[in-house]
Amino acid sequence: MSKEMLEVSALTFSIDVDKRLEIPLVPNGQDVLVTFEDKERYIELRIQMKYVTLVEKQVLHFAQGFEDLLDGPYSAFFNTLSLEDLDCLLRGIDQEDISIQEWKLHTEYQGFEEKDDVIGWFWEIIKGMDQTRRRRFLYFWTAVRFLPMNGFEDLPTLTIIRGFLGERDKDG
Structure with a gap:
């Protein structure tokens, strides 16, 4: 300054x-x-x-x-426990790579099917992110900065929900 x-x-x-x-x-x-x-x-x-x-x-x-x-x-x-084990228990793991495949396995869709275009576009956007952005997005979605020791398996199932806003949505 x-x-x-x-x-x-x-x-x-x-x-x-x-x-x-x-x-x-x-x-x-x-x-x-x-x-x-x-x-x-x-x-x-x-x-x-x-x-x-x-x-x-x-x-x-x-x-x-x-x-x-x-x-x-x-x-x-x-x-x-080693110090690393204790640190992992307290804050989760700081993985180098967030596995999109594992993320998909622990995601469910309500009002969508996995084959829907919008779901494909969502995963393409996630794939296009670098690890820092993926981690930030995961934090936004889950309020968890680091994955638990066993990865996505220890998180509640992540859900993508289709909201219905009006009459137009009922007809597609």
């Missing part, structure tokens, strides 16, 4: 939380303007506040709950 843009933005050493609460990053931070010379300090303080201080209690409680799992009756299970 240029010096001029920084001055125009009128940033102060404070952070707004949900537009309801202003928390100072330094004493009286809401009255201290960020200058070009101290912008790095501002960034460090802002990151510390937003990603450490404000979530400290939640992270502590999560860690305590997770520790209870590790020390409780499930400890033998968790002790056999």
Whole structure:
């Protein structure tokens, strides 16, 4: 950010939380303007506040709950897991390639048949996407960023539904 843009933005050493609460990053931070010379300090303080201080209690409680799992009756299970296995359980797998064939196998059609032109066009569009766009589309459709460990098999069946909007649709 240029010096001029920084001055125009009128940033102060404070952070707004949900537009309801202003928390100072330094004493009286809401009255201290960020200058070009101290912008790095501002960034460090802002990151510390937003990603450490404000979530400290939640992270502590999560860690305590997770520790209870590790020390409780499930400890033998968790002790056999590698970090990669645990990561996969928590967030799913980050596959290099999303299999369109597997995606098709776990998709059903309501009001359509697989041989319908519109379904063919849909899959052609999906095939034409790069992996990043496929992943984004899958997230839009399912709210799942990464596939579960067993891929599409562990997701609810994906459904393409034909909606009927009026009289014209009844006649085709």
